[in-house]
Amino acid sequence: KNQVEQSPQSLIILEGKNCTLQCNYTVSPFSNLRWYKQDTGRGPVSLTIMTFSENTKSNGRYTATLDADTKQSSLHITASQLSDSASYICVVGDRGSTLGRLYFGRGTQLTVWP
Amino acid sequence: EADIYQTPRYLVIGTGKKITLECSQTMGHDKMYWYQQDPGMELHLIHYSYGVNSTEKGDLSSESTVSRIRTEHFPLTLESARPSHTSQYLCASSEEGGQGGLSYEQYFGPGTRLTVT
8 A cells, every 4th residue: 555654743843953854655666755845724835856766855954865765755954944834745656657646644743933 | 936726715614505616727737636635634636637628536535526628727616515525625736747757746726725514
């Protein structure tokens, strides 16, 4: 069964600190892995997309890593800001269908305190 | 920022009413999607479309229906709303993508928060 598991479920950090969010998946055949940021009451916004040939990708203070062998990914946030408070969703795409089906994790709820 | 719009943003409606959630995109994307998301839970695909006159059901069974008469417009309709339909509904669109490791960006609208009383 194709699944995406994220940890921790929630995280509280102080402004200026770094944090790392984890994602494990069982989706096969693997096509790509993406991280989305979803603010409360809004739609998800893409942060990074990685294919199986990429093992790291950065977008400003966000750096995603991918280990396709162990089927794990992480999202590292550097020098956190209050605006980073949101849910971070790991999404894995398969290449076993023409649709390019996406499988969503439940997200990690990050709260940044001043 | 993605050019994909949803209306209304919030809707509170009584049981048995017919409702239509609107979704429009100005990016010329062929593929469009409807997702349902409950608080703290993952997004579930309920409908998708490859293009005009194409509609398919997604992974999660839904009593809603969709239509795709124009490329830019993908409305979702509930003929008779029930409290179990209370949820957030997210519309998305993407460029033509496919297999073989090709990645494609999927753009989401802001969502419609539906409450059925």
